[in-house]
Amino acid sequence: MWQSVGLTLLVIVATLVCALLFMLFGWYVVWQLFLSKFKFLRELLGDASTPPAEPQPSETKSERTATAPTRTRPRTARQRVATAEST
Template identity: 95%
Template structure:
């Protein structure tokens, strides 16, 4: 009798451990492939490491925003702003 109860408890505990390990492994894979790309999720979880895409210190923020193409329509000659040329 005690052997069957012990075996039942062992099976239940082993099942719970396997399920927990499977969930942890799944979370790790999803975090590495997808969720770590979102800055707000990294801040919520307190992850201090940065993803490889943000590790380039050579560019400043203004340089990155200057290189980003705008998604607006090209302006016609009338809409373009004429900058005054410096006379020096």
């Protein structure tokens, strides 16, 4: 009688331990592959293993706009034809 109760409790505890280990392993894998990329989550969990980003040298707004290259998207053939016809 007591052996069957003890065996049942052992199976229940072993199942819970296995499930907990599986969940911890899954969290670790997901953290390493995906979640650690988010600064917000790292700050929430207090993860100090990743070094903070180096501060950028201070620039004024006019310096940034003067040195920033202007980006233009390449035009498609249709856009080139349309602008050639309008001129």
